[in-house]
């Protein structure tokens with residue numbers, strides 16, 4: 001204990017001067033087309049545009065791919081701000097898009113959840129998407145190309161969903177797309193369903209997709225895809241499915257690691273049961289009888305954002321980071337290790353999680369059982385704990401958003417800092433990356449500190465004039481813009497414990513150069529971080 005106290009004190013002294021008070025100046029970049037309803041009364045229908053991620057297209061085209069949960073995948077030209085619907089995933093109930101069973105209207109993370117480029121995209125035109133389907137809806141679960149004449153569907157077949165124990169309500173679908181002409185803003189080419197995972201409820205879906213950006217051809221991680229698979233809501237259930245995030249024989253509540261291209265990493269992997277992807281031989285449970293070979297790490301509730309932190313001075317020093325949304329108590333940022341067990345739903349954050357979903361201090365002997373079937377085995381492991389956590393309390397938040405290790409040029413003071421948001425309150429914060437690495441020490445008591453970022457923004461509404469004002473979070477910014485765009489629902493659509501009535505629904509994103517953007521679903525705005533100031 002003495003040693004821990006010394007180390008913590010060391011952090012404070014060592015890094016205090018390196019954690020400055022930072023203000024970011026925001027510039028409105030694009031008003032995303034309204035795909036919600038201006039007076040929506042539900043959890044999510046009143047959000048003006050449910051932008052979930054922004055990715056810069058590799059190859060220097062100067063274009064972003066942006067997905068809206070409600071269905072559109074846009075291409076945005078950064079210079080001209082021209083926005084084109086590239087693919088529309090919403091083919092539900094007479095909508096013109098591709099998937100008749102798209103489930104986007106209930107839950108915060110339904111619909112078109114994610115898009116990610118193949119590391120070899122500039123050669124092969126490939127990218128990957130995850131969308132959520134409701135199998136109880138009428139119609140086929142195969143794509144409909146009426147809205148995309150260039151999409152060839154000859155030979156396309158769906159796969160059988162891999163189901164977790166318990167009843168299921170949704171399916172997360174991973175699809176590989178190959179565009180044969182990257183120079184235009186339309187899709188022409190083929191698609192292939194790779195993986196379909198059934199989910200117990202409509203929350204915490206299959207979602208995050210991430211390739212190691214430092215891997216090169218010939219490396220063991222070249223074109224190897226890491227996937228965040230939420231627990232589908234199983235972990236907070238009072239039914240037997242509560243064990244699903246801990247069960248090695250099911251995919252939910254895990255980080256998965258697969259090779260989507262059957263012709264890649266051939267000698268170091270085996271073909272999956274569904275024949276659509278490969279599984280690396282060095283996955284930690286590849287040789288464990290009864291375990292799913294796809295699993296890279298386990299015991300996570302909703303690891304909805306995965307990102308790689310690469311040390312700019314040493315690309316071999318890299319970490320996979322998962323931001324995982326907590327139940328009633330703790331929001332966490334986790335450094336993901338091969339084979340590690342993050343404890344959920346036996347732990348939440350750095351506490352014990354009881355069967356009634358309340359938390360308590362960790363037990364003196366901090367071990368949890370390995371579970372491969374319906375019952376725990378005799379074998380036990382020590383859980384791995386987050387490097388950052390904050391509570392569902394005033395000054396904390398409700399749900400951790402996306403995060404990135406900043407490596408851009410516009411805000412030098414943020415270099416070496418991990419920037420992230422709380423979704424509902426719209427707080428934008430950072431932690432020192434070296435503190436995060438030091439906190440990844442097997443000791444739940446050591447954590448990296450969180451530092452507030454202030455925001456400077458000029459409210460475009462005439463009443464407060466065009467002068468820039470200082471804000472503590474994205475919430476008042478989204479609120480002002482929501483009104484200006486015609487939003488009519490309360491303070492802001494949605495609600496949460498700490499944010500109260502209304503949610504900002506804020507996330508950060510980075511472009512190809514590592515520069516920051518912030519998007520907010522409730523006002524449907526994408527904003528650029530133009531510069532940063534240090535007090």
Ligand SMILES: [Ca+2]
Nearest residue numbers: 181186187188
């Ligand atoms: Ca094209």
Ligand SMILES: [Ca+2]
Nearest residue numbers: 439441443446
């Ligand atoms: Ca620690």
